Amino acid sequence: MLDLQSFERIFKEHHAHCLAFAIHYTGDPYEAEEVVQLVFSQIWEKREGIAINGSERSYLFTAIRNTAISQWRKQTVRTTKENAFGKMQDPEVHFSIQARELEGKLHLALEKLPERCREVFLLSRKQQLKYAEIATVMNISVKTVENQMGKALKILHHELREYLPLLFL
Numbered sequence: 514m515l516d517l518q519s520f521e522r523i524f525k526e527h528h529a530h531c532l533a534f535a536i537h538y539t540g541d542p543y544e545a546e547e548v549v550q551l552v553f554s555q556i557w558e559k560r561e562g563i564a565i566n567g568s569e570r571s572y573l574f575t576a577i578r579n580t581a582i583s584q585w586r587k588q589t590v591r592t593t594k595e596n597a598f599g600k601m602q603d604p605e606v607h608f609s610i611q612a613r614e615l616e617g618k619l620h621l622a623l624e625k626l627p628e629r630c631r632e633v634f635l636l637s638r639k640q641q642l643k644y645a646e647i648a649t650v651m652n653i654s655v656k657t658v659e660n661q662m663g664k665a666l667k668i669l670h671h672e673l674r675e676y677l678p679l680l681f682l
Contacts (some may be wrong), residue, residue: 515560523569524553531573538581548584552576615673622672626665633658634665 515523528549535545552573556563565572623631629651636647637658644658651658 515556515563515565520557520560523556523573527570527573528553530570531577534574535577535581538578539585544581544584548577548581551584552580555580618673619669622669625672626668630661630665630668633661634669637662 531549531552532545535548536542539545539548556576623634626634632651633647636642636650637644642650644655644662647653647658648655
């Protein structure tokens with residue numbers, strides 16, 4: 514068990530050496546001070562269960578090294594997560610995710626179209642055929658092509674209504 518007098522003595526005797534060691538270990542005086550303060554705080558909080566057998570300085574240096582490594586790992590994980598989150602916030606990445614989602618929804622919406630309606634739509638939009646060309650290819654009237662396109666657009670508009678703002682950026 515560590516009492517207040519022992520703790521104060523250890524702090525006064527070893528703080529400067531601990532700080533120098535922590536600076537050497539972390540490379541940053543501010544980070545080193547944080548590590549040292551954290552170690553001494555932990556020692557004080559756990560004073561009832563601590564028994565330093567052997568060199569106090571060795572005990573403190575080991576605690577500082579372990580704490581510095583732990584802090585470094587936490588910072589690395591935090592930085593990695595922040596970078597990943599930052600990439601998710603990137604407008605290009607966000608747009609790419611939305612575009613893939615829209616593509617999937619469009620595929621599902623096209624599956625809901627009646628076969629002739631879907632065929633007319635795909636010939637118009639994917640093959641970029643004019644209505645007269647579609648009528649010739651499918652052996653139907655231009656008026657039927659117009660009606661089928663109107664029907665397809667109405668169904669797709671309904672199925673994809675939540676994505677319309679994305680389409681008109």
